Amino acid sequence: MSTHNINTQKVNFKVFRFNADVDYLPYYEDYTMEVTSEEVVLDILNRIKWDLDGSFSYRRSCRHGICGACAIKLNGRATLACKENMNDMIKLFGNDITLEPLSIKRAVKDMIIDKADFWQKHDAVKPYLISDIDEYPEHEHLVSPKQAEELDDADLCIQCGACHYACPVVEINDEFFGPAAFAKAYRFEADVRDEAGTERLTEMHKEAQGVWDCVKCFECAEACPKDINPIGKITKLHLMLFDKGLATSTVASRHAVGFKNSIAKHGMLDEGTLVLYSEGPSIIKHIPVALQMFRKGKIVLPWNMPKSDNLDEIQKLVKSSSTAKF
Amino acid sequence: MVSEIDNIELRVATKEDAKNAQAEIDFILNNNGDETVTGLRDELQQCMTDNAGAFRTGESLEIAIAKVKELHKRFKNIRIKDKSKLFNTELQEAIEFGHMLDYSAFIVESAIARKESRGAHYREDFESRDDENFLKHTMAYMDDKGDIRLDYMAVKLGKHELKPRTY
């Protein structure tokens, strides 16, 4: 039998406060509380509001990890407040805990942010089944368990925005769809009932907004409270783009393909040739740095390009295993 | 089913209703008492759990109604800190609490009058179902003073056979 001990410990909270109506600048309020091992982060938010300061504001609804309202940042970590146990957070970060909204620059009031950009991106990827169905269908559209597995849990997204506001590219590039929207796009692209053809997928290939601008930092995978692994879906969208022949020749697509070419030739990556192949004539812009690098012995000339031993094996495998086309 | 919903008569909202709603909000925002909504709500929750849960008696329900009336009065003496117009969840919680008080009164008054047990209404002082007197819906109306008048409406039978639950 497991014994269950409830314990309490003192935690110092530093809490982001801001009311866009009256405050010129945000500030932090300190609260010290005895926290029991049974409490989740949302209980702390509730206690601040109910016991200490009624004006403290945050979103919440279900308290069950399903409405997606309560996502905030705890010591920089995207956190679904009603899901995470305080003890686990204390284990990760110690007894000094900072509570902030998911995105400080979008803060409206305390933990509440303006999620408009999140919803715009969400809407932009056509987050619905595109399919011609009878108004009065005679039977349901059967989806086998195996086909349903293809969604790879992308349908479990609760639109909490944790990944979106953890993504460094969203912060820099206004056009970037962001991880949640990509996961959503994948959810419908992977659905056997969807007949969108190319209309959704081509949007994924476009420069700046599409999958190629992802920096592969895995922040989204780390942030997601539902283990949806948005970057995994981004990879699958990449593969779909090549598979359906929608990956037109761009710097980005040539960059991915260039690896195969280089490996087939040397086993190793030929860095210089990869850049040349990817950039084409735009290579010019790299020349000043390339010259500096050359002077510092950082560029290997083509005739000195190292090759993997047993290169024939690699070449054989590239031939026999590769099915992708470009 | 759908047709039944279609037949529901809805009262048209009037300017008066809007004024009342506005007055409710103004009251909460501007009242300068010394009770907190959270404190009152805790008391209400505790009292309703203790006295008006699934298992209840005439006696416990009387305790509950007294408490609800007391809280109704004390609600007139609240103060909230957040006066802002932006995402004011403290105001929202106060509005909700006012309504909780009203619904608590409806629940308890109805339960006092229903001297039988039925479903999740289990009167420990009237343990059996009494179809003769209580096979009917309770309709409860609150007047301006907060007093509740009860009325009853016939149950439309026919879909299910009427018989005691013996499981």
Next chain:
Amino acid sequence: MKKLKYALFTGCTAKQSTPEQMMSTLAVAKKLNIELIELTEASCCGASHLQDYDDFLSLVLNARNIAYAEKHELTMVTICNTCQLNTAMTKHRLDNNAELKAKVNEKLAEVGLEYKGTSNVIHFLYAIIDDIGLDKIKEMVVTPLSQFNIAPFYGCHNIRPSELQNESHKSKENPYNPTSLDDLIIACGGMNVDYTEKNKCCGFHVELQAPKTASILTGNAIAGAMDGNADMMVTPCPLCHLKLDTQTKHASEAIGREVELPILHMQQMLGLALGCPADELGLKHHLSKVNFV
């Protein structure tokens, strides 16, 4: 101390654009009494791009690399975060999916190889922390870096996805509050600098297709370290190193502020502390100034 022996997966950058990373790895290994068997047969890991084009080929190639480490019956150490990610991810997927493993092995059989799943894949940073220990390393330091504030730059793929990366080593890392590199700095006698960007992305992987994004991320990282009063930055990833060391001009332009710091590979910092001669550490291959030595 028992001699440690690993199979070394150098990755491609160590052979081309960051020769100093290769040199310093070997120099440090010598000091720490580690024998490294270089996997000269290995191919590129695909650098997290090949799998966007041809996932299966990427699995086959990485499995082949690991198969060579298995042949030596050695743990594979990587010296690049992205190599670590791609190799460990391949291992994770094959070890958890018998069907996929069989498919990959069918291909490897064509060249007389087999992926068994018997060799661990671990980044050099964690290998030395796990197998030698920070205390021991500290004892071996002959030139403590005590006059330096050193900003750790972890690089994404050593700390995320945390589940995967923590699988490969004993010293568990919190991706929101990583400590390994800080601890190593302290063991080398330096002062570790805390700053927001230390566990953020350098932007390397979009340098060609989204140069602005890449430059801003690099700029923010160096600026964060500078604001933390760092004398230098240190990283376990050659790709981060390339970005931070060679792209300062673009980074400065992108964020509208002059940024530059000496950027050391983790192995170079350790090498300095362990008393390796500067020329063995390849400092002459840096673009940004390393004038503190």
